[in-house]
Amino acid sequence: MNAHGYHFDISGFDEPLFHVTYEGKDNGHYTWHADKSSVGSATRKLSITVQLSDPADYSGGELELNLAGDPLIAPKERGSVILFPSFCMHRVRPVTKGTRQSLIAWVVGPPLR
Numbered sequence: 001m002n003a004h005g006y007h008f009d010i011s012g013f014d015e016p017l018f019h020v021t022y023e024g025k026d027n028g029h030y031t032w033h034a035d036k037s038s039v040g041s042a043t044r045k046l047s048i049t050v051q052l053s054d055p056a057d058y059s060g061g062e063l064e065l066n067l068a069g070d071p072l073i074a075p076k077e078r079g080s081v082i083l084f085p086s087f088c089m090h091r092v093r094p095v096t097k098g099t100r101q102s103l104i105a106w107v108v109g110p111p112l113r
Contacts, residue, residue, distance in 0.1 A: 001083050002107070008045045008085075010109035018104040022061055022095040029094040032066070035086040035106060042108035044086040050103040051080040058098030065090045087112075 002008055022028030035047045049063060055076040063074040063082060066089040074082045084090070086106060 002046060006046065006085060008107075008109055008112075010045055010107050011042060012107065013105060014042050014108045015106055020102050020104055022058075022092060022100040024058060024060070024095045024097040024099070028061070028092075028100070030092040032089050032091045034089055037086075037106075043111045044106040045109050045112070046107040047084055047086045047088070047090075048105040048107070049074070049082045050105075051076060051078055051082075052101040052103060053099065054078045058100045059096045060093050061095040061100035062093045063090065063102075064093060 002010060022030075035044050037044050055078070062076065064071040065074060065082075065084055066072075067084075074080070092100075
């Protein structure tokens with residue numbers, strides 16, 4: 001996907017996969033943020049989210065991406081893979097019932113110029 005759209009200078013995965021569980025009992029969510037981070041001399045360039053839960057198993061929990069001021073809701077279907085630039089603001093809306101699980105990864109490369 002990078003070669004077909006973003007054309008970032010990337011080197012691979014320098015961080016372990018991150019398993020996230022959001023539960024409705026505590027309104028699990030993540031507020032607006034960007035995945036900007038540096039690991040050594042590498043910078044996060046692409047963020048990847050894989051939806052592990054069936055959307056019938058939870059309510060709420062939408063992943064929203066704010067690419068140009070108008071948030072876009074990512075697909076919730078189990079197995080969906082969402083890839084976006086790590087500098088893109090995004091959030092996970094509160095889960096109001098059930099449990100939402102996802103797997104997160106970041107692709108890194110030299111600092112953006």
